Amino acid sequence: MILVAGLGNMFCSDDAFGVSVIAELAKQSWPDHVEVQDFGIRGIHLAYQLLEPYELVVLVDAVQRGGPPGTVYVVEAEPDPEPGPEVSMDAHDLGPDAVLSLVPRLGGTLGKVVVVGCEPADIGTGIGLTPAVQDAVQTAARLVTDLVVGQRVREGTS
Template identity: 45%
Template sequence: MNPTTRVLVAGIGNIFLGDDGFGSEVVRRMSASTEPGVRVTDYGIGGMDLAYDLLDGWDALVLVDALPDRGAPGQVDIFHAEPGDGAGGLDAHAMHPEAVFAAVRALGGTIPPTVIVGCQIASVADGIGLTAPVAAAVGPAVAAVESVVAALRHRQEV
């Protein structure tokens, strides 16, 4: 393990829009006693908070978020983010990852290698609480995030 590898785990989403609160629920269930160099934070819809925290020179970022329904609600997917050029513009109230990345660039920072652990949603209707298939995916997503963090800390391929 490389103790100098710093990993930020960021739960994102709006808990008032059903399954959009997936990322927040996953990080809430993660152990508060993570290993040194790993920070787990629920950013909710605080895109600028995440952007400012990314200026602290993290070695890697793990975003935990709800994903659009592609026919498999509750399916957990893991993939690398490919930040674009930020042409979407800076929006201090947006939590879309590209808006956060654009904010980091606008503030003079760089985007660390980023892995997304997400779950396909069933509903983002007004209301608090996850649908059954997305709620069932929280435990597997916690395990997936922990595995991704371990791989990043050991500088292994995710």
């Protein structure tokens, strides 16, 4: 099984990047073994979803790494198999790192996790992506599709 999970707050401008990419990916048909879901700000729900034995998890989110707005990153996460520190159970405040560290606390283990992120220009209150980040949505959707298709090829299935 493969999970593609979009994260972000649609009321905080570019923080809605993950949500926007998932909306684009939802227009495609996906095989039964691929789940494409918008988790928005429901990090707790995502943590519980990750208790399922996924062979690949692709998280799509706004990611601040210091690049120009609209820069798309693909980063393989290296989740710690040991339970992380206590995390806030505030569903509105769980970023990807906190979600991934919560999974072992809940008794789960993670397979391969890849983050497809985009450098935001503005994550303040507002609806709608800035132009640079909006332009990156299609690029990210193609990258996610390539990651999912590539995973199936490596396993010898199509």
